[in-house]
Amino acid sequence: MMGARRIAGRILGLLPSISSQTYVKTSLFITIILLSISVRLNNLPLGYYLGEFDPWWHYRCAEYIMNNGIEGFLQWVDTMSWYPYGRNAAASTPIGLPLAAVALHSFLNVIGVSISLMDVTVLFPPFVSVIAVIAVFFIGRELSGSDWVGLLAMLFLATNGSFIDRSHLGFFKHECLGVPLIALSSYFYFKSVKARSIYEVYAYSLLSGLVLGYLCITWTAYVYMVGLIALFSTLLAPFVDRETINRLMVAYSITIGIAILIAIQLPRPGESAVYSVYYIAVLVGFIAIIAMNLLKRVERSLTLPLLIGFSALVLSTMILLINTNMFSSLMGKLLAVINPAARFEQPIVESVAEHKMGTWYYLFSDHGFLLILFAIGIVSSLLYGDTISRVFVISAGLSSLYFANMMVRIGLVFSPFSSLIAALGCSSLINYSYPIFSESVRLGRKVASTRRIGLWSLLLSTILVLYMGFHGINTGIGVYGFSRTGREGLSHMEGEGAASLPTSSLAIQYSFPDWIETVTWLRYCTPPGSVILSWWDYGYWITALGERPTLIDNATINSTQVATVGRILMSNDTIAIPLLKKYNISYIVIFSTLPGYWSVGLQGDESKWLWMAAIGYDLRPVNGSYDWIYRLDYTKGGYADINLTSKMQDVTLFSGYDLRYYPKNAAPLPRGDSVLTRLMVNAYLQALKEIITPRYSAYNIALNPLPKGIEISTSPFYELVFLSPSNGFVSVYKVNYNMSYEEETISLFSPEGIVSKNASSFYNMPLVSGVDMILEIEKLAMDEGEAQVDNASRILRANVSMVVKVNGEINKTYPVSLG
Structure with a gap:
């Protein structure tokens, strides 16, 4: 028995010894890695x-x-x-x-x-x-x-x-x-x-x-x-x-x-x-x-x-x-x-x-x-x-x-x-x-020299070290019960949607599968090779998951092409359709949280259009800020449609909603004749009718009647072919080039037009095959409706006659406004 103990003692003596301090340090090292x-x-x-x-x-x-x-x-x-x-x-x-x-x-x-x-x-x-x-x-x-x-x-x-x-x-x-x-x-x-x-x-x-x-x-x-x-x-x-x-x-x-x-x-x-x-x-x-x-x-x-x-x-x-x-x-x-x-x-x-x-x-x-x-x-x-x-x-x-x-x-x-x-x-x-x-x-x-200050100093230092770790984790991922309020106060994962695809890039840690539904539909329900137009934020998703070519994506390596997309979305059909046809665009994808803005805020294209306008038209900041673009109404030199925005907020879906979080015109929409606004508002109305109203009615939640007076036509060139069924945040429009305006409805949409750049005598703008639209500017007058922005004139009044030629022959002449 004593011999066995001696042998065991010798074996244990051959094993490396580990001090308690080394053990603690090694344990902490592994723990921090985990x-x-x-x-x-x-x-x-x-x-x-x-x-x-x-x-x-x-x-x-x-x-x-x-x-x-x-x-x-x-x-x-x-x-x-x-x-x-x-x-x-x-x-x-x-x-x-x-x-x-x-x-x-x-x-x-x-x-x-x-x-x-x-x-x-x-x-x-x-x-x-x-x-x-x-x-x-x-x-x-x-x-x-x-x-x-x-x-x-x-x-x-x-x-x-x-x-x-x-x-x-x-x-x-x-x-x-x-x-x-x-x-x-x-x-x-x-x-x-x-x-x-x-x-x-x-x-x-x-x-x-x-x-x-x-x-x-x-x-x-x-x-x-x-x-x-x-x-x-x-x-x-x-x-x-x-x-x-x-x-x-x-x-x-x-x-x-x-x-x-x-x-x-x-x-x-x-x-x-x-x-x-x-x-x-x-x-x-x-x-x-x-x-x-x-x-x-x-x-x-x-x-x-x-x-x-x-x-x-x-x-x-x-x-x-x-x-x-x-x-x-x-x-x-x-x-x-x-x-x-x-x-x-x-x-x-x-x-x-x-x-x-x-x-x-x-x-x-x-x-x-x-x-x-x-x-x-x-x-x-x-x-x-x-x-x-x-x-x-x-x-x-x-x-x-x-x-x-x-x-x-x-x-x-x-x-x-x-x-x-x-x-x-x-x-x-x-x-x-x-x-x-x-x-x-x-x-x-x-x-x-030795100093004995007391346990309070040690306690203070320990609290400081622990706070550093807690603050970092709370900043990175958010700790339940300690997350800060407001978008700017959210943790990185809460504010940026750490898994952006399932949250549809919204700053809310909740599943919003709208983009998953959209890229799946694009992949299986559109012809291979169909060219998709969207703002650059979503280009990688459409290309990688939808397997369809896009004009721009998150790399922003071609500023000219980014500007073209911005110009398409912020212009009316007169400018947009020729550009869409030039790039052979098959579908336009719009991301808008308007259908749920009372719960998730405005985080889609309705909040990004400022940059579409700034990049598309090479606009410059005033006093170090681009806010003038969406603070000024388009009739005063900006690009916002204050009237349309007011109507949209007046007909909020939930009864009793007082817009505390979104005061009047706090987040204005772009002018009503722009491609983006027409497609975005049309998808919003469809989402209210097909998704939002049935969902909340099932829970007996008091709702206002469906909004009226803000219908905006997307005809004849844009057909809504997909609306994400979960929340209606993403819409897909098919571009139809085989359409033309009826004589009674030919319009440039603006009740009083503006010209923001120098105009030549003639504009040749083919809209559809076989139809040539020529705009002849008869007179320019700067004495009415002129707005001063940073000491620069942003508005020009123009009287224009629009001549429509079909197969080379004059069909009719319309007095219109250039917008």
């Missing part, structure tokens, strides 16, 4: 779908690569998008994300895990995001020498609202892979600079270059990471010794060289990685490192003259290159980031929510009091720590904070660095406030 994944699966009850819009395009790219290989993708022109010209996929889409999904899919199937490509793309974001969470742990430990700082950084990033928003289930978009690559590249480059052995420098630089290179072919925000490496290296060079500068030169050369070599192999980014204005930062970094290396070799008395000479040479070279237009390809984008006000004049840019300028309000909403810890982390890094860590924290923290306020989408790069630096700040705060567990407080390399 937490990171679980909060990103929160939208699963809404449906197992790709989220938002862009992921559907990236899935199509991955599917094409799987079926045709990389070579096939590089030559692919997608004729289903941007009809009739198509879309060059490789030139407009970084290949990194779809290629990673295909590689993962192939690997899983090789090892026996049978899973579809769709499943891989849906599950990809929450699991790949773990890479970023793990990477910040190692960066935090490297900066502070403490595992606890790394664990805090993990917790803050895992629960960061902005990062959750871009890495939840189904969000198969560049950012879900781009942020982990940024975190990994930062870690490897930081390690390469701090390494003492030249072999470690080579190894970490090689890894950093490979990761950065893959980031270049994955996400356009690679320019930030390249700039960060250049900024960090430039700022570090003057403060380190010659040996460190030599390692820095090797690390910088290998990392940037490998990254650019990978980038130029593919059409996106291709040569722009070298010939863009962003490459200037790379050159400045090289010059700074070489200059500092040389300056440390010469006598101190010659340092200033050499520095002045180098500066003059660099400045002269930059001016020469800019004047020769060598760096002109992306100058506009760079200026838009540095000076966001420049984007106000571009309605197609302002119409995309993620391209808008970030604000401190949204920054604080996303990060909350994490910003306070971030500030403490910046200050503590300045006071304590080694030079390399100090420069890294300052350059990464302040640059990412700056870019977070320049553009909403770029603001995501702030998340890993804010979490990391906030962890440093939180650690410093806790150590300084409550050093009761140790005899001294370690801050960087310095040791402070």
Whole structure:
């Protein structure tokens, strides 16, 4: 018996021992990883779908690569998008994300895990995001020498609202892979600079270059990471010794060289990685490192003259290159980031929510009091720590904070660095406030005297850490009972519909299957090849799920074609029909929440038409705002129809509804003769008759009589062929070109016409085959009905005679108004 105990004791002695602290740290490490994944699966009850819009395009790219290989993708022109010209996929889409999904899919199937490509793309974001969470742990430990700082950084990033928003289930978009690559590249480059052995420098630089290179072919925000490496290296060079500068030169050369070599192999980014204005930062970094290396070799008395000479040479070279237009390809984008006000004049840019300028309000909403810890982390890094860590924290923290306020989408790069630096700040705060567990407080390399402040400081710090995690989760997914009110106060998943397709992109976490019904109908009930016109928001859904070609989609790569669609929807038949015929449009799809605006608000085309008008007619903001477009009635220079809007609100369906949430004319509709208004209002009336009234009548809910007096004809060119049966939010109209106006009903709709652009003497506008419509302007007078908007005249009165010729012979002449 005693022998058995001795043997068992010896066996146990051979097993590795784990301290309680290591056990706790390992448990927390695993727990935070599981937490990171679980909060990103929160939208699963809404449906197992790709989220938002862009992921559907990236899935199509991955599917094409799987079926045709990389070579096939590089030559692919997608004729289903941007009809009739198509879309060059490789030139407009970084290949990194779809290629990673295909590689993962192939690997899983090789090892026996049978899973579809769709499943891989849906599950990809929450699991790949773990890479970023793990990477910040190692960066935090490297900066502070403490595992606890790394664990805090993990917790803050895992629960960061902005990062959750871009890495939840189904969000198969560049950012879900781009942020982990940024975190990994930062870690490897930081390690390469701090390494003492030249072999470690080579190894970490090689890894950093490979990761950065893959980031270049994955996400356009690679320019930030390249700039960060250049900024960090430039700022570090003057403060380190010659040996460190030599390692820095090797690390910088290998990392940037490998990254650019990978980038130029593919059409996106291709040569722009070298010939863009962003490459200037790379050159400045090289010059700074070489200059500092040389300056440390010469006598101190010659340092200033050499520095002045180098500066003059660099400045002269930059001016020469800019004047020769060598760096002109992306100058506009760079200026838009540095000076966001420049984007106000571009309605197609302002119409995309993620391209808008970030604000401190949204920054604080996303990060909350994490910003306070971030500030403490910046200050503590300045006071304590080694030079390399100090420069890294300052350059990464302040640059990412700056870019977070320049553009909403770029603001995501702030998340890993804010979490990391906030962890440093939180650690410093806790150590300084409550050093009761140790005899001294370690801050960087310095040791402070013992202080015993009490349990209140520890309690305060604990509450602060827990609040950071709770705030991030509540911002990202919303916590029941704690969600904020109002659309701007909703969590990211609540406000943007994390699974956009089942919620029909509405900011309500509830199933609205209208778009699923619509794309299904388009796929099975329309002839193959039928060209669909809709606003760009829904293009990817129609193409990927409806399998029908569209004129525009969410890529907005052809601003001229986007403007054409906006002009079609915001014009009357005189302008719209020739354009529809030019592009061979078969169906028009309209998305409008008018049938349920009393419960879900106005979130469809009735709220997006401002941008249709602004882009379609190249309108400019007045006093920094486009509101004049829908605040001014069309008779006064705007594009709204205040009279029609008032009628619509007067005949609200529910009796006793006092319009508290939508006061009179708070959300006006465009003028009544526009294609959008006619199709939208007609679908609204049909939805009231066929869906809304029968539904609520069954529950004995008091209803007003069906509205009268706002009927708007869609004849003869548009026939309603589908109305989504669930709520009537989506309608499909078939365009009929084989129709003509009767003599008695020929009209340009406007009771008093307006001319907003210079008019020539004649307009030839063929509406249908065999019918030519010629408008001859007899007189223009600017003395009546003129409106001043930003000191510019928006109204011209025009007397017009319309001559209708059938088969070349004059049939009849009508006095009409031009509208």
